Amino acid sequence: MTDTQSQPVTSAGPALSGKAVSFEDIEAAAGRLRGEALLTPLLRHPLLDERTGARVFIKPENLQRSGSFKFRGAFNCLSQIPVSERARGVVACSSGNHAQGVAASARLLGMPATIVMPADAPAIKLERTRGYGATVVTYDRDKEDRDAIATRLCAQTGARLVHPFNDPAVIAGQGTVGLELADQAAALGVQLDDVLAPTGGGGLSSGIALALAHQSPAARFHTVEPELFDDYKRSLQAGTPQSNAARSGSVCDALLSESPGEIGFSILRELAGEAVTVSDEEALDAVAFAFTELKLVVEPGGAVALAALLAGKLPLKGKTVGIVLTGGNIDPQMLIRALSR
Incomplete structure (x- = not known):
């Protein structure tokens, strides 16, 4: 099992008022994280724009403290x-x-x-x-x-x-990625059309979607998963949580969820746009592209949003797009595998 597996009922997070997670909770989390978490930049690269036909803004959480948004x-x-x-x-x-x-x-x-x-x-x-x-x-x-x-x-x-995703305080903390992304884009005078992020249990994705709903409501948020672990895609299509039978079998080890988190799904069911999936080969291609062209070290699970963009999984040509690179904790052997393709 991985970070995105089953859901214990106990949690370190305090009960939050009103909805399980509110935009105010994300703002409060940003205050607690100030001076502790890194304010990761918003990056652009002309080759990525050329390859996709979109104007792409990258939020590189692989540069975050501990190597990921977590x-x-x-x-x-x-x-x-x-x-x-x-x-x-x-x-x-x-x-x-x-x-x-x-x-x-x-x-x-x-x-x-x-x-x-x-x-x-x-x-x-x-x-x-x-x-x-x-x-x-x-x-x-x-x-x-x-x-x-x-x-x-x-x-x-x-x-x-401390549950990895089905916890209000954890989701609020992850939501600061979306808060920063929206604020950084606004500071550049940019209106985001679409935002893509890797999705496992849904803690990060639900936090980002909630932040965007308040700070950049015109932006459509999309979940991205490994194609054999598409529980969120199927759950959003069905309107009820669906499970994956497999527990392993993808290079995207950080995203191998059994089923969506209850809290995250309740948010994404209302706020997510089209869900997409990528193959392991597409994820590895994105790892290689990030390393060779963007000069960023990204693990396969952290690169699936970039993979979806490069593989044309959504009609994004001519649009302004934000993507999140979620983690850079990759074994050297896996990086060599990606670069050898």
């Missing part, structure tokens, strides 16, 4: 745990990016962190999570239940569980 949601969530409870620590389940975001946030806040990770997670993600000072507990994703392991750890230590 730091935003993790820090926003952990910073709201009362100081009197922080010594008990936190527990999280993750294939790597949420793991690093939680571990990095816990270190900044002086909290112990234990991360339950699949034994076959990319080596760089295991190493970096330990490097932030977290205790890593590995499991066999085909034989063991990570949620049961995490629940047991929480019961033993009194630690709080």
